Amino acid sequence: MAHPFDLNVRLEEDAVYGFDLNLPLNEFGAVDLDWLQNMPERRVDAPVEGNQRRRDCPDHVRQQVYQALLQRSKNGKLGKKDTTIVSQQFGVKLQTVQRIWRQGKKQLAQNIPVKVPNLKKCRSGRKPIPIDLEKLSEIPLKKRMTIEDVSRELGISKSRIQRYLRKGLIRRHSSSIKPYLTEDNRKARLKWCIDMIEEGGLDAPKFKDLFDFVFIDEKWFYLHQKSERYYLLPCEDEPHRTCKNKNYIPRIMFLCVVARPRFRDGVCVFDGKIGCFPLVTIEQAVRRSRNRMRGAQAFLEYCPKRANRMFVTLQTVLKEAMKIKGGNKIKIPHMQKQRLEREDMLPLQIPCEPSLLAEAISSLPAN
Template identity: 45%
Template structure:
């Protein structure tokens, strides 16, 4: 479509230029004859060769003598030059998907050049798609997912549409590894600029720290003012250990931050009791009534929902905080996995880090920088995912639709 439009514009431009050349020649003529040097003069004005000007004049003169309509349009458009190579979409659809992962393999299967295929992709004839692997769901998993999504819908009143619960009493928690650097990173350099040199002793052992994050849905008053930002906290799973020997950076017995590389139920319970619960009680809106649910996934290091130590600690100070599990194999039902962790990581990766303390500080700073409306948007995405899960009867073969969250 774009090429046909460009061809039409070019055709109109050439036709208008030929008309201008003919009008300039008419001004140089007398009784149907050109003055001496007129063709050379007009050719210099329009920057074309004298032969082209002469051909236009004789063609127009012949049409006038025959009484036919004056037509100075080019007869060679779309006749000369390289012909456009069109893709046979039916032929492409017959190529196995495993051979449609690179431009080189598709071009080889179609026996065309890579540059031609690349141009067709830029024009939109072929659509690049990034495919991510999803959890394998059993029938029991699908049933649990469907029940979970349906439990989040309020019973509608008579002649009213069903709606989702506001989810103001649900706190999502999850863990994620954050790395001090990535093994492969993209930069945009100016011509002649040296590429950056990044080194480490082994790509398999890049420094990393696991963080436990807890977020709830932000709350706003009737006129849109925020009174609860929803970010409970993000807590690094690290310990302080004394240095065993001196170095140029610190002396012996200096406390160093070390990541906890193996997380157990005892560690999870300790972080919930000593960090997550105090943060919830300190930041939770005072006017809230009713139970508060902490939603976790089914990872083995997570404690049971009926853990006695947690129940005892969570019921103090007038709070009613309970644990609940999301359906198995369902990262799309947790706002942290659904996009909030990735947003934090994108900010953290913009920093240059060298130590564990710098990594911890960068992640916590990125967490604090996230705006509450962005967190609220992820909750809207969660509700959209629930709608799609209900449509596919508990499966995960769906695409998240665009709903224009910024306009809602």
């Protein structure tokens, strides 16, 4: 006779009853099968209380709750069962309904529009651990060049550093090496800034509009980089590039001549592009990129409005250089030139304070 229970059979996860050694036995010492057959009938289904997280009441529902309370109120007072009825109507806790009503009455007393949003926003969750970010300024610059360096020096996680960056508590700065200026260099730069002031306007000085200036500059381009990355097939040979010296990589030069663009009634009548003279053979672009269309040159496609904004920026740089006596530690101020250009309010000339001009002139030698 086969035993009704097999220990080698795996019980199903959904099974309510498994093999229980405490089951009652019959008169022969075996498990009472009659009791097992009648056992499901004795089972009582009890409600299971789930530990579900309560959701906050949305703002539009809170506003509807307040409107319902306002309709049921008489002379600013609610009945004895009004909050309970509204609570059952919207499925909101009674304490929440009462809190919404108190919040609305407080705003009515102050004669302001009633808004009953959830005040829990931005105040819930784990409270941030305070940290003194002033310690960052005491760390040497060489030890805070990467997020990992800052994380190690401050003893906090890198993700926390990222959050501080997004909030603006820490800012990222790229420092570039600038030419060293002697005292003669600073005076020459300061004199050139003063020469850019219009003559005869000492009471209300302003910089020249630069319409009668031509700017010439050259630019070198390397034909190859010292290190280049390629994508190859697994069986493809790796390229072998050589040159006599890494400091003598072939390069080409372009000489560009530009002036300030001119506009008439918002229409460009002169784009300021006098010429771009490369010391190479001119060829059209083979492929299209996001910077230029195929068959076009980047110099010819440069936007005249963008070039015009550069001349306004140049005047602001001249003004900032005068403040530091011809130095080159300049922080270009932001004046929202694109917005001013859309509103047709972009100035042609930047004003200069008379006191700043007088101080700059006094800094130069008497001759």
